[in-house]
Amino acid sequence: MITGILSFGAYIPRRRLQRSTIYAANAWFAGSLKGLAKGERAIADWDEDAITMGVEAARDALVGIDRTSISGVTLASTTFPFADRQNSGIVKEALGLCDESGTMDVGGSMRAATSALISAFRSSQAGVGPQLCVASDMRKSRPASEAELSNGDAAAAVLLGQGAVIAQFLGSHSVSLDFVDHFRASDSDFDYGWESRWIRDVGFHGVLVDALDQGMRALGVGADEIARLVLPITVRGVAASVARKAGFKEQAVADTLSLNVGDSGAAHPLLLLASVLERATPGEKILLVGFGQGVDMILLETTERVQSLPARRGVAGSLAHRREDNNYMRWLFHRGLIELEKGMRSESDLRQPLTALWRDRKTVLGLVGGRCVQTGTVQFPRTGLSVNPNQHARDSQEDYPLADIRARIVTYTADALTYSPAPPLYYGLIDFNGGGRMKVEFADVEEDAIEVGREVTMMFRIRAIDEQRKFKRYFWKAAPVVSEA
Amino acid sequence: MASGIKDKVAILGMGCAKFGERWDKDAGELMLEAFDEAMLDAGIDSSQIDAAWLGVAYDVVNLGSSGIPMSFALRLPNIGVTKVENYCASGTESLRGAVYAVASGAADIALAMGVEKLKDTGYGGLPIRTLGTTLDMIGVEGSGPGNFAQLASAYRSVHGVGKEDLKRAMAHVSVKSHANGLKNPKAHLRSAIDIDQVLNAPMIAEPLGLYDCCGVSDGAACAIVTTPDIARALGKKDLVTIKALQISMSNGWEQQQAGGWNGSYFHTTRIAAAKAYDEAGITDPRKQISLTEVHDCFSITELVTMEDLFLSQEGEAWRDVLDGVFDADGAVPCQIDGGLKCFGHPIGASGLRMLYENYLQLLGRAGDRQRQTPPSLALSHNLGGQPSENVSAVAIVGLADA
Numbered sequence: 001m002i003t004g005i006l007s008f009g010a011y012i013p014r015r016r017l018q019r020s021t022i023y024a025a026n027a028w029f030a031g032s033l034k035g036l037a038k039g040e041r042a043i044a045d046w047d048e049d050a051i052t053m054g055v056e057a058a059r060d061a062l063v064g065i066d067r068t069s070i071s072g073v074t075l076a077s078t079t080f081p082f083a084d085r086q087n088s089g090i091v092k093e094a095l096g097l098c099d100e101s102g103t104m105d106v107g108g109s110m111r112a113a114t115s116a117l118i119s120a121f122r123s124s125q126a127g128v129g130p131q132l133c134v135a136s137d138m139r140k141s142r143p144a145s146e147a148e149l150s151n152g153d154a155a156a157a158v159l160l161g162q163g164a165v166i167a168q169f170l171g172s173h174s175v176s177l178d179f180v181d182h183f184r185a186s187d188s189d190f191d192y193g194w195e196s197r198w199i200r201d202v203g204f205h206g207v208l209v210d211a212l213d214q215g216m217r218a219l220g221v222g223a224d225e226i227a228r229l230v231l232p233i234t235v236r237g238v239a240a241s242v243a244r245k246a247g248f249k250e251q252a253v254a255d256t257l258s259l260n261v262g263d264s265g266a267a268h269p270l271l272l273l274a275s276v277l278e279r280a281t282p283g284e285k286i287l288l289v290g291f292g293q294g295v296d297m298i299l300l301e302t303t304e305r306v307q308s309l310p311a312r313r314g315v316a317g318s319l320a321h322r323r324e325d326n327n328y329m330r331w332l333f334h335r336g337l338i339e340l341e342k343g344m345r346s347e348s349d350l351r352q353p354l355t356a357l358w359r360d361r362k363t364v365l366g367l368v369g370g371r372c373v374q375t376g377t378v379q380f381p382r383t384g385l386s387v388n389p390n391q392h393a394r395d396s397q398e399d400y401p402l403a404d405i406r407a408r409i410v411t412y413t414a415d416a417l418t419y420s421p422a423p424p425l426y427y428g429l430i431d432f433n434g435g436g437r438m439k440v441e442f443a444d445v446e447e448d449a450i451e452v453g454r455e456v457t458m459m460f461r462i463r464a465i466d467e468q469r470k471f472k473r474y475f476w477k478a479a480p481v482v483s484e485a
Numbered sequence: 486m487a488s489g490i491k492d493k494v495a496i497l498g499m500g501c502a503k504f505g506e507r508w509d510k511d512a513g514e515l516m517l518e519a520f521d522e523a524m525l526d527a528g529i530d531s532s533q534i535d536a537a538w539l540g541v542a543y544d545v546v547n548l549g550s551s552g553i554p555m556s557f558a559l560r561l562p563n564i565g566v567t568k569v570e571n572y573c574a575s576g577t578e579s580l581r582g583a584v585y586a587v588a589s590g591a592a593d594i595a596l597a598m599g600v601e602k603l604k605d606t607g608y609g610g611l612p613i614r615t616l617g618t619t620l621d622m623i624g625v626e627g628s629g630p631g632n633f634a635q636l637a638s639a640y641r642s643v644h645g646v647g648k649e650d651l652k653r654a655m656a657h658v659s660v661k662s663h664a665n666g667l668k669n670p671k672a673h674l675r676s677a678i679d680i681d682q683v684l685n686a687p688m689i690a691e692p693l694g695l696y697d698c699c700g701v702s703d704g705a706a707c708a709i710v711t712t713p714d715i716a717r718a719l720g721k722k723d724l725v726t727i728k729a730l731q732i733s734m735s736n737g738w739e740q741q742q743a744g745g746w747n748g749s750y751f752h753t754t755r756i757a758a759a760k761a762y763d764e765a766g767i768t769d770p771r772k773q774i775s776l777t778e779v780h781d782c783f784s785i786t787e788l789v790t791m792e793d794l795f796l797s798q799e800g801e802a803w804r805d806v807l808d809g810v811f812d813a814d815g816a817v818p819c820q821i822d823g824g825l826k827c828f829g830h831p832i833g834a835s836g837l838r839m840l841y842e843n844y845l846q847l848l849g850r851a852g853d854r855q856r857q858t859p860p861s862l863a864l865s866h867n868l869g870g871q872p873s874e875n876v877s878a879v880a881i882v883g884l885a886d887a
Contacts, residue, residue, distance in 0.1 A: 344608045348615075356618045364622045379741045381623060387741040411639040411748035411872075414691035415631030417610055424691070427625045428635055429873060431743040439625045439740060439873065452642035452748075463622070475623055 003124045004165030005300065007309060009060025010156045010274040011053050011136075012261055012318035014444050015325040016040035019149050025328045026144040036149040039259035043325065044138050044153040046334040046421040047443065047462040050077040051087055052474065053155035053267075054136035055094040055460040059404070061132065061157035064310040067095065070159075071129030072102030074120065076113035076266050078184070079138050080105060081472055090474065091134060093365035094460045096401050102131075110232075112266045113156075114290025117298060118172045120160055125169075130161030137265030140189045140335055147191055150234055152262020156270035156315075166309060167277065167286065167300040173215035176294035179207050196235070204238050204291075205245055211295035212246040219299050223247035227284035228276045232268035233291065234258035248287075260319060275315035280306050321482060323446070334421060345419040350466040352473055362399065367458060367476045369436050370397030378402075378435030400436070402458065403476060407432040409454045412442070430456055430478055443477035455481040489764040492885065493588045494727045495716040497709045498527025501841040504704035504828045505673040512541070512548045512602040513558030515705040519598070519834075520559050527709045528719060531559065534709070535592035537566045540579030540599040542832035542869075543612050547602050555598060572869025573780065574732065575599060576706065576836025577878035583710050584727055593715055599838070600705035601831030609701060611832075630690035630698050632871035633783040637692050639748030640789060644800035652692055654803035655784035656683035659696045659826055661812050662781060666823025668854040673702040673829040697784040702829025706837035708844075713885060724885035725847050728862065729764035732878045733757035740873040753877035754793035754866065761879040762795070767862070771796050774817060774881075775860030776846060778839035780868035781824040790866060791819070794879070813854070821846065821854055836867035836878060843882050861887040 023037030044053060054075050062070075073095070075088035082090075088103040106116040113135035120131045136155030141147035160169070181203050182193035193199075216223050229252045231239040236258065243253045254276045257268075264271050269290045276286060280302045290296035313321070325331070332338045362368040363381045370382025374396050377388040382400070386393045412428030426442035442450060443459050456478035463475035500522030502515045510518070524531065539555045541548055548554040552566025571578040576599030583595035606612050616624045641651055660680055666672040678696060686694035716724055733753040739746035746752055758770075767773045777794065781787035791802040796817055797810070805811065811819035820826065822842035825835060843863035845851040862883040869876040 344606075345610075345613055348613045350621075352622070353618055356622065360619060360622060378743065379737075381619075383737075387737045389736075389738050389742075411635035413627070413631045413634035413638065413693075415628050415634070415689075417628040417630055417689050418626060419613075425627070425631070427627055427631065428638070429740070429748060435743045437741050437743040437745075438623075441625055452638050464626075473622065 001162040002165055002168050003121060003160070003162050004168040004303070005158055005160050005277070006130060006163070006165055007061050007065055007159040008157065008274045008277050009057050009062070009312055010154070010271055010315045010318055011056035011060060011313070012042045012154045012315070013044040013048055013053065014321055014323045015043045015045060016260070016322050017043045017325045017328070017331055021326045021328050022149055030144040033144070033146065033149060036146060040324070041149065041262035042152040042154055043331055045444070047477070048138065049081050049462065049472070050079045050136040050138050050155070051081055051090050052460050052462060053138065053153065054134040054157070055091050057136065057155035057157040058091060058095055058132055058134050060313050061159050062095065063312045065159060067097055069130050070097050070101055070132055072104070073097060073132040073134060074104045074106055074116045076106045076116045076133070076135040077137050078107055078109070078112065078266050080107060090365065093361055094474070096366045096368065096403070107266070110266055110292030111290040111294060111296050113270050114288065114296035114298060115174070117158065117160070118174065118296060121169045121172065121298070124161050130159055133158045133160065133270070135267040135270040137267045139191070139265050142190050143332060143337055150258070150263055152264050154261055154264035154271050155267050156274045158270055158273065164305060165303055166306040167302045170299040170301055171219050172299065173218045173297045174294065175211045175214070177207060178293055179203055180293070200235065200238060204233060204242050208242055208291055208295055209245045212289070212297070215295070215297040219297070221285065221299060224249055225285055226252050226287045228252055228254055228280060228286040230254045230269060230272045230276055230286065230288045232256065232272050232289065234263040271315060277306065278314050278316055282306055342419060349468070350464050350473065351469060352466060352471050364475055366401060367403040369400045369402050371400035372396045373398055376435070378432065380436050380438045402432055402436050405432045405434060405436070406481065407456050407458070407478060409450065409452055409456060410437070411452065412450050426450060440478040442479065444479040449480040449482065457481050490584060490588055490730050491728050491764055491766070492713065492726045494584045494710050495713045495721070495885065496725045496844055496882065497529070497594065497711045497716050497719065497721065498523045498525070499706070499708050499841045499844050500526065501671055501706040501838055502704050503671050504702050504831065504838070506604050507703040508604065510703070512600050513554060515602065515703060516555060516558050516598055516600045516707070519705040519707045523707045523709050529594065529709070532562050533594050534561065534564060534596050535594055536564055536583070536586050537561060537596040537598065538579035538582035539566055539568045540570070540575035540597070540833040540836065541568065541601060542570055542572060542575050543601065543603070543614070548600070571876045573782065573830065573832050574836060574867045574869035574876045574878045575833040576838070577865070577867040577880055578732065580708055580837060580840065580880065581730055581732060583708065584730055587710050587712060594709060594711045596707060596709055597837060598705065598707040599833040599836055601833045602703050603701050603831055604703050611701065628690060630693045630783060633786050634690040634693045635748060636789055636872050637785045640785070643747050643749040646803055648692065651803055652684065653680070654806045655697055655788060656680050657806050658781065658784040658787050659683050662820045662824045662826035665813050665821050665854060666827025669823045669827065672823040672827040673700050674827045693783055693785065699782050699825035700827070700829030702831055704828065704831035704834040704838065706834045706841050708837055708840060723848055725844050725882050726885045727880070728883045729761035729879065729881040731757040731761040731764065732876060733760070734876045735870070735874045737874070748872065750789050751793045751868065751872060751875065751877055753875055754790060754868065754879070757877045757879040758794045761881050765862070765881045767881070770794065771817060773862055774864050775858070775862050776818040776821055776843070776856055777864045777866065778822065778824065778842050779819055779866040780835070781820055781826050782830055782868070786868070787819065787824070794864065794866060818856060821856060836865065839865035839867060840880060840882065847882065847884055
């Protein structure tokens with residue numbers, strides 16, 4: 001059995017903040033940023049983070065896949081919402097994976113995702129079942145910093161294992177070197193970076209090029225044989241110059257999404273890989289590189305199946321599903337970089353009883369409802385007595401996951417009175433195709449995109465944040481279906 | 486089949502505090518203001534009260550727990566005081582307790598009080614509170630306007646009514662109530678408004694603007710009830726009796742069963758109204774009901790309630806509203822006292838404030854706003870919760886011989 005990639009997925013938040021807008025707000029203070037003020041960057045909404053974006057990317061990767069086959073999930077990130085509460089465990093619950101699945105968080109470096117992927121490939125070769133590697137990052141940056149302009153928020157996921165692979169795993173090579181181009185202390189929100197010229201000359205053109213030379217020799221493949229080189233370096237021109245110096249073909253260098261997404265940190269290698277897999281043809285060798293205190297290299301070769309996966313959002317769909325954003329103040333507020341007067345309505349205590357979350361974890365995190373086996377009535381949440389007025393059957397319901405079922409709007413409003421970090425708060429009632437009704441908040445709403453009868457799709461989001469205890473409550477929201485990928 | 490409550494219980498006296506931003510009074514003093522008037526009207530002293538019910542919804546900015554605060558405030562004679570809470574229908578719920586006590590013979594005279602002190606919150610609108618442990622994880626923390634605004638989106642869709650037509654009909658509801666409230670010295674908001682003011686007001690929750698929403702205020706109202714025989718023995722001549730008292734509550738069907746309820750009406754109000762008409766022996770409500778006080782927390786609520794009370798055909802209330810059917814001089818006046826729109830909505834007090842107006846109108850004691858065609862049967866409709874999950878109370882009172 002060959003080991004390789006079985007499927008992949010991606011998620012890029014809908015809002016794209018225009019870099020010219022960021023620059024315009026800061027030009028008085030940091031005029032030197034002008035050179036970076038081109039294109040747009042992806043920004044997560046207030047109710048998104050590394051976990052929610054990771055869940056969405058994973059769901060994209062699992063289109064058409066039997067979830068009971070998954071043996072484990074890793075989440076790679078440098079911006080985990082929880083320092084101690086397994087973040088990948090929340091992803092597992094949201095995806096409804098079986099309780100026997102392995103879960104692991106991998107962080108600490110821009111190489112987190114590639115290192116996790118190498119480890120998963122190795123265990124797959126040893127016979128472990130299909131594993132999901134998710135990478136997601138939502139890095140904070142100070143206003144008027146280079147990172148504010150060049151970073152982006154995104155997530156990607158790869159399902160790997162044995163059997164019907166779309167790309168075969170041919171091998172990997174890693175070097176570890178404490179080359180500190182930037183760092184972020186455990187208790188800090190922001191990166192501290194060194195001079196870009198040194199990073200380019202010594203880091204990319206030195207450490208990275210040397211590692212690529214060594215790695216290609218170790219893998220026994222010539223650089224010119226690589227059809228697609230994934231170098232997740234968004235600094236202008238560097239991916240091309242590294243490729244040239246290391247002997248790769250210029251046309252092999254994959255687009256770094258620097259102009260339309262930004263550097264998504266630990267997620268970026270997998271995001272670019274997903275983008276490459278979307279356009280790859282059979283028989284292409286792909287070299288996936290991770291750079292951060294060393295270098296990871298993963299060599300893949302696409303198979304006949306690479307063009308036969310079922311349709312998914314992917315990177316292309318995410319890029320198309322964009323909404324231009326010029327509201328810099330909104331972005332600063334949502335990242336906690338300015339404090340707005342939120343008013344007394346925001347003052348309620350949002351403490352989460354952990355007993356209740358444990359009791360209702362499938363309902364809350366998995367959006368699992370109930371289906372009455374006697375009448376077929378679907379309901380949310382699942383309860384002891386069926387909601388069906390003709391037969392309030394007792395204990396007749398089986399688990400019925402609703403997260404991947406489309407729904408239609410029955411009623412809605414845009415509420416300007418209730419406190420919301422993004423007013424007005426849109427909410428209403430939806431009916432799921434095939435049964436089930438619930439009250440929901442709507443996500444990613446544009447004013448004209450919401451009407452009775454409109455189709456919506458469920459998304460995993462932050463429902464509320466207990467600022468006092470720094471606990472995030474996750475739940476599902478309904479987003480209008482804009483267009484099919 | 487239960488024999489019902491018709492004519493078993495009479496109203497001995499009623500009182501209603503001045504509603505408004507009562508910065509000077511706490512909930513206890515507001516209750517006392519309503520109680521003084523009711524006792525004077527009833528012509529009894531408090532030692533004659535056998536049992537009492539208190540309807541109040543919010544603990545946080547209000548009275549605190551139990552019936553004790555009312556027992557203290559009114560210096561009741563160590564009788565049982567039952568505190569009830571059923572959202573915005575708490576006032577009618579307390580009446581139900583008192584009426585049932587008298588009807589059962591357990592009490593000769595009983596008191597029903599409703600009170601709410603909302604203006605100690607520090608902000609407009611209703612106080613924020615928890616939805617409950619489970620719903621705090623999976624529910625939606627919408628505001629009152631947001632919850633009720635959804636009626637409009639569904640009503641438009643179900644009945645094919647244009648956005649502007651419905652908005653205009655909703656505006657007429659509010660203009661009419663303000664015209665009525667102007668004549669009521671106990672109302673909070675006493676100012677005439679016109680259609681353009683309503684249409685151009687700031688949006689609170691699409692499509693409800695500022696004037697589509699009732700006010701928020703402090704207030705209290707109470708009723709003292711007894712049997713018709715005791716009322717007559719105490720010297721009452723014109724008796725107002727309870728003809729029907731029905732409460733219906735959602736059990737999840739509207740909110741949880743796909744494809745059932747369409748979002749444009751109140752399932753519970755239809756049930757409570759049908760039962761109440763049956764209990765009162767009313768067969769043609771639009772002809773037989775003299776006037777109504779309904780739960781106009783929002784203009785759209787009043788509009789669809791006209792259909793749910795079977796006073797308008799389904800999908801036609803917006804036309805009836807625009808035709809003036811429910812104006813003070815229309816066929817079936819609605820909110821002749823100004824309604825929640827002008828009184829504001831001190832939650833626990835509203836149901837009894839509605840009853841107070843019906844009582845005055847039936848006895849010809851409504852002053853400037855007295856309905857000229859002498860009323861004989863009057864309906865109050867008191868609703869709590871939100872369209873998809875609510876408690877709906879319908880009380881019909883009338884002259885003893887009606």
